[in-house]
Amino acid sequence: MGFRALCLGLCCVLLASHIYINVPGNVEEYWKVMALEMGVKTFKFMGTCLENIGIMTLEEFISVILTLDYTQPLSDEYVTVTDTAFVDTSVRLYLPKRKSEIPRPAVIYIHGGGFSFGSFKQKAFDSMNRQTANKLNAVVVGVDYRLSPQHHFPTHFEDSFTAVKFFLQDKILSEYGVDPTRICISGDSSGGTLAAAVALQVQNDIEMKRKIKLQALIYPSLQIIDSYLPAHRENEHAIILSRDMGIRLMSSYLTNDKTFAQAMRRNQHMPLESRHLFKFVNWSILLPEKYRKDHVYTEPVLGRYNYSLPALMDVRASPLLANDSLLQNLPSTYIITCQHDLTRDDGFMYAARLQNVGVQVTHDHIENGFHGALSFMASPVYLHLGLKISDMYISWLDKNL
Ligand SMILES: *[C@@H]1O[C@H](CO)[C@@H](O)[C@H](O)[C@H]1NC(C)=O
Ligand SMILES: *[C@@H]1O[C@H](CO)[C@@H](O)[C@H](O)[C@H]1NC(C)=O
Ligand SMILES: *[C@@H]1O[C@H](CO)[C@@H](O)[C@H](O)[C@H]1NC(C)=O
Numbered sequence: 001m002g003f004r005a006l007c008l009g010l011c012c013v014l015l016a017s018h019i020y021i022n023v024p025g026n027v028e029e030y031w032k033v034m035a036l037e038m039g040v041k042t043f044k045f046m047g048t049c050l051e052n053i054g055i056m057t058l059e060e061f062i063s064v065i066l067t068l069d070y071t072q073p074l075s076d077e078y079v080t081v082t083d084t085a086f087v088d089t090s091v092r093l094y095l096p097k098r099k100s101e102i103p104r105p106a107v108i109y110i111h112g113g114g115f116s117f118g119s120f121k122q123k124a125f126d127s128m129n130r131q132t133a134n135k136l137n138a139v140v141v142g143v144d145y146r147l148s149p150q151h152h153f154p155t156h157f158e159d160s161f162t163a164v165k166f167f168l169q170d171k172i173l174s175e176y177g178v179d180p181t182r183i184c185i186s187g188d189s190s191g192g193t194l195a196a197a198v199a200l201q202v203q204n205d206i207e208m209k210r211k212i213k214l215q216a217l218i219y220p221s222l223q224i225i226d227s228y229l230p231a232h233r234e235n236e237h238a239i240i241l242s243r244d245m246g247i248r249l250m251s252s253y254l255t256n257d258k259t260f261a262q263a264m265r266r267n268q269h270m271p272l273e274s275r276h277l278f279k280f281v282n283w284s285i286l287l288p289e290k291y292r293k294d295h296v297y298t299e300p301v302l303g304r305y306n307y308s309l310p311a312l313m314d315v316r317a318s319p320l321l322a323n324d325s326l327l328q329n330l331p332s333t334y335i336i337t338c339q340h341d342l343t344r345d346d347g348f349m350y351a352a353r354l355q356n357v358g359v360q361v362t363h364d365h366i367e368n369g370f371h372g373a374l375s376f377m378a379s380p381v382y383l384h385l386g387l388k389i390s391d392m393y394i395s396w397l398d399k400n401l
Contacts, residue, residue: 022237024340026368028384033370036381037239044245059116059149059252066113069378070121079133086166089159092120092142094133095176103179105401106139107132108167110160110198112189112218112375114241114249116148123378128390135394136401139176141167145194149252153311156253160194161201168202168210184214184401186393188374189343190249192220196319196350203329214400216334216393219371222346223320224250225274225312226281228267230295231344238340240372246342254311263305272303274313281320286349320350328357334396335361336389338369362400364392 021041023034047061056064073081073092080095096104109132111118111125120126120142133140145159164185166172173180185202187195199215202208227247236243244265251261263269284297311317315326333354337347351363369385377386 020237021239023239024368024370027340027370028368032381032383033239036376036383040240057149063117063147066117066119066122069123070119071123071126076130079130081130086141086163089163089166090144091163092126092129093176094129094140094142096133096137096139098137100137100177103177103182104137104139105182105184106141106167106173106176106178107136107184107186107397107401108141108143108164108195110143110145110185110187110191110194112187112191112372113147114246115156115190115193115253116249118147118375119144122375124375124386127378128374128394131390132394132397136398138397138401139178148249149256152252152256153254153317154314156190157194157197157316161198164198164202165208168208170210173210180210181213182401183210183212184216184397185212186216186218186397187220188218189372190221190253192217193222193317193319196220196222197316199330200315200319200322200326203331204326212331214332214334214397215330216397217347217350218336218374218389218393219338219341219343219369220319220335220347220350221246221250221343222350223281223318224254224264225270225277225318225321226267226283226300227264227269228298228300229281229283229345230287230291230293231342231346233295235340235342235344238342239370241342243342254309254317255307257307259305260307260309263307266301266304268301268304269307270300270302270312271306275302277313277321280323280353281349283345283349286352287345288348291345291348320346320353324353324357327354328359330354330359332360332400333362334393334400335363336392337363337365338371338373339365339367340369341371343371362396 047058050056051058073083075081082093129140129142143163145156185195185199247261247264315322335347335351337344351361354361373385374389376383
């Protein structure tokens with residue numbers, strides 16, 4: 001009895017020492033978010049324990065937990081839902097049952113999950129995609145891609161691009177009754193990275209005959225070259241996605257080399273020859289004054305470790321590295337950013353760079369928002385913020401697609 005109590009006590013102390021909860025005072029549903037974050041931290045702690053014992057990695061553990069949230073393709077009276085594959089990429093198709101006199105618009109949705117987790121099968125994404133199909137009478141395609149750490153860049157990009165390229169063929173568009181001039185590519189978080197990268201590819205690839213009308217990016221991550229932006233400094237311990245976790249996920253997206261994450265934590269991961277790229281992410285110019293605050297811009301330390309990772313300078317991993325001539329071919333863009341979010345400044349800088357080259361941008365910034373909220377709008381955790389983001393996204397599509 002005494003031994004058990006001691007063990008329990010020790011576990012509690014360990015757990016408490018790993019759980020530093022830092023919910024900003026202005027978030028809505030404060031206590032619910034607090035409980036959610038406590039759950040997230042507990043799972044992270046359990047995963048880390050299992051990883052240290054050598055049973056499974058943290059990523060594998062979180063993936064197992066997430067599969068509990070997966071849904072089957074369920075058709076209802078409005079939409080026919082099926083899981084299929086476009087070439088080798090798994091997709092979930094939502095085809096409205098309502099008759100349409102004219103061809104329908106289409107939305108391709110790429111889910112988030114730090115390049116390591118998740119699927120279009122998650123309840124939240126499934127319900128949002130279904131709602132999009134319903135509200136817009138649109139064909140919606142949810143895209144899955146192979147995940148890290150088993151797969152590295154550019155696999156995730158290539159899987160997504162394969163699905164989009166397949167869908168954009170005239171014979172496929174007409175098979176689904178889609179209007180080729182009304183297509184949007186969307187995604188959240190790492191799915192936002194992939195959506196932005198795929199959009200750049202589609203719009204600039206002369207072999208792609210069909211172009212897209214819109215892109216919608218929900219708290220996207222858009223660059224990996226500077227890991228010490230004001231958003232990183234302010235959100236080191238942010239809820240859902242801490243700086244450490246963000247860097248771990250980015251690092252395993254690129255490589256198996258564990259030292260890379262350490263270099264990235266110090267913002268010393270870029271090679272000498274990348275100097276010319278830093279003007280594209282110079283937050284001291286691209287970020288609105290309000291968000292620069294009194295942070296001081298420091299030039300990054302280059303060539304400290306010489307990782308031979310071409311991905312570091314690749315536009316498909318960091319859409320913000322696209323030069324102006326590539327950016328100006330992008331379609332009208334929707335960006336949602338959240339204040340308490342590691343990726344906040346990426347979205348701000350992308351909005352500024354797109355506007356500078358004349359691309360039409362609608363940018364909604366949520367002052368009391370945080371990263372990942374979209375994944376929590378189905379049982380057991382409904383967040384008002386998740387529903388709000390989903391509504392903002394769908395009503396923007398409804399007006400613009
Ligand atoms: C970033 O902008 C600042 C001015 O705010 C400038 O001093 C610095 O040289 C710029 N750095 C890069 C890499 O563009
Ligand atoms: C990386 O390369 C640069 C230039 O070639 C060199 O000066 C530097 O010493 C190298 N760093 C390491 C850690 O090898
Ligand atoms: C922009 O980037 C593309 C692709 O890397 C390149 O072909 C093009 O020459 C660049 N344009 C300018 C103006 O630098």
